[in-house]
Amino acid sequence: MNASRQDSRTMETIDGLIRNIRIATLNSQLDTDYGVIEDGCLAWNDGKILYVGPQDQSPYPSAVTTIDGDGCWLTPGLIDCHTHLVYAGNRAGEFEALRQGKSYAEIAKAGGGIRSTVTATRAADEADLFSEAAKRLQRLLAEGVTTVEIKSGYGLNRDDELKMLRVIRQLGEHFPVEVHATCLAAHAVPPEFHDDPEAYLNRVIDEILPAVAAENLATSVDVFCESIAFSADQTRRLFRAATRLGFKLKGHVEQLTQQGGTDVLCEFNALSADHIEFISEPQIGRMAEAGVTAVILPGAFYYLGEHQKPPIESLRAHQVPMAVATDQNPGSSPLSSLLTAANLACVLFGMTPAEAWSGMTRSAAQALGLGDRKGQLREGFDADLLLWDVDHPRQIIHEINRFRPQRIWQAGQERTHVKN
Numbered sequence: 001m002n003a004s005r006q007d008s009r010t011m012e013t014i015d016g017l018i019r020n021i022r023i024a025t026l027n028s029q030l031d032t033d034y035g036v037i038e039d040g041c042l043a044w045n046d047g048k049i050l051y052v053g054p055q056d057q058s059p060y061p062s063a064v065t066t067i068d069g070d071g072c073w074l075t076p077g078l079i080d081c082h083t084h085l086v087y088a089g090n091r092a093g094e095f096e097a098l099r100q101g102k103s104y105a106e107i108a109k110a111g112g113g114i115r116s117t118v119t120a121t122r123a124a125d126e127a128d129l130f131s132e133a134a135k136r137l138q139r140l141l142a143e144g145v146t147t148v149e150i151k152s153g154y155g156l157n158r159d160d161e162l163k164m165l166r167v168i169r170q171l172g173e174h175f176p177v178e179v180h181a182t183c184l185a186a187h188a189v190p191p192e193f194h195d196d197p198e199a200y201l202n203r204v205i206d207e208i209l210p211a212v213a214a215e216n217l218a219t220s221v222d223v224f225c226e227s228i229a230f231s232a233d234q235t236r237r238l239f240r241a242a243t244r245l246g247f248k249l250k251g252h253v254e255q256l257t258q259q260g261g262t263d264v265l266c267e268f269n270a271l272s273a274d275h276i277e278f279i280s281e282p283q284i285g286r287m288a289e290a291g292v293t294a295v296i297l298p299g300a301f302y303y304l305g306e307h308q309k310p311p312i313e314s315l316r317a318h319q320v321p322m323a324v325a326t327d328q329n330p331g332s333s334p335l336s337s338l339l340t341a342a343n344l345a346c347v348l349f350g351m352t353p354a355e356a357w358s359g360m361t362r363s364a365a366q367a368l369g370l371g372d373r374k375g376q377l378r379e380g381f382d383a384d385l386l387l388w389d390v391d392h393p394r395q396i397i398h399e400i401n402r403f404r405p406q407r408i409w410q411a412g413q414e415r416t417h418v419k420n
Contacts, residue, residue, distance in 0.1 A: 014045040014063045021069030024393045025377040026361045033354035044383035047411035077146025077384030079364035082325035086133045087154045089120030091331045114188040121154040129167045139336040144405040146384040153184030165217035176410045186223040205241040213245045220248040225261030232260035254278040266290040272367040277308045288318040293367040295323045298344035299333035323367040324359030353394040383412040
């Protein structure tokens with residue numbers, strides 16, 4: 001930095017400065033697992049990071065708000081990149097059925113699963129859906145989630161899908177979190193189209209997606225490509241229509257069986273392939289070439305008692321980014337703790353704590369198309385910050401459900417209260 005530029009920056013009045021901290025930047029350009037900066041400080045202004053680095057090299061001696069971090073750890077805000085937070089009712093009865101030996105597919109074919117939640121969600125109004133979703137969201141916020149993706153998919157008709165997406169928008173308006181909405185109208189075939197799934201897919205393409213686009217209610221489109229939902233060819237048709245409308249693409253693929261959905265995602269350079277327990281080695285290679293992020297969802301694997309694990313070692317070898325998310329939903333992953341999901345990813349799937357941290361931050365940002373501004377503590381990135389009183393960030397994943405951030409900043413604004 002030249003002297004004149006340094007002088008002008010030093011004299012600026014900036015919004016915030018945290019000193020006397022250890023920083024886990026998760027910066028992909030630093031040659032360490034966590035991107036650690038010892039004896040560091042971080043400065044921000046207008047919601048963006050201005051400086052992150054050694055304290056003795058900072059051009060900013062003070063700010064409107066100057067904080068002594070007292071040797072605590074600073075990390076990026078957490079990102080939950082795959083949730084289904086908005087729905088009505090619960091499926092505790094299915095939990096009992098699963099424990100009695102029935103499979104998820106059997107329950108779905110008998111009218112349970114997604115369809116039972118569809119019935120309850122259609123009957124609920126926006127106020128009820130908002131109230132229940134808010135409680136789930138608050139659990140995530142208390143852990144330090146500053147960005148969350150929320151899917152529709154329990155309406156399965158035009159009006160109820162729009163209703164869900166409006167509630168998702170309201171959550172972003174009422175809570176200190178950046179919300180990204182995804183239209184998952186192709187989540188299941190609704191009962192009224194049981195004998196004609198093609199007709200329902202046409203309804204999604206011709207009516208639901210255009211209506212969502214007209215109200216600007218979602219940025220992405222998702223699909224459940226599975227034997228009990230939609231085929232690879234149907235997924236391809238859906239993606240063609242979604243692309244024409246300007247949506248980004250995601251997919252629930254290769255969760256229960258190998259259906260080829262990952263190949264379609266790669267054809268369209270989708271943001272992410274989610275679940276992927278039954279993905280093949282060639283498909284992983286195609287993901288790497290297409291820049292598709294893997295979203296690892298151990299909550300559903302754990303809850304359903306599955307045995308086929310996602311091939312973490314192969315994903316690692318191909319350098320496919322691996323995000324970790326809760327998959328919070330009423331049936332297959334009723335999990336409202338991203339930190340617990342990270343622990344499960346390590347214990348059940350063999351991810352390292354450093355990979356899990358990347359999965360909740362840097363890779364999760366990539367899964368949402370936000371990799372240029374979120375998930376890392378770097379100059380120019382959003383000032384989404386968490387301050388932790390721990391010996392090391394790996395401790396947060398190791399000790400299940402013990403830690404919460406001491407302080408949380410969302411785009412440089414400190415949260416004054418988060419309900420636990």
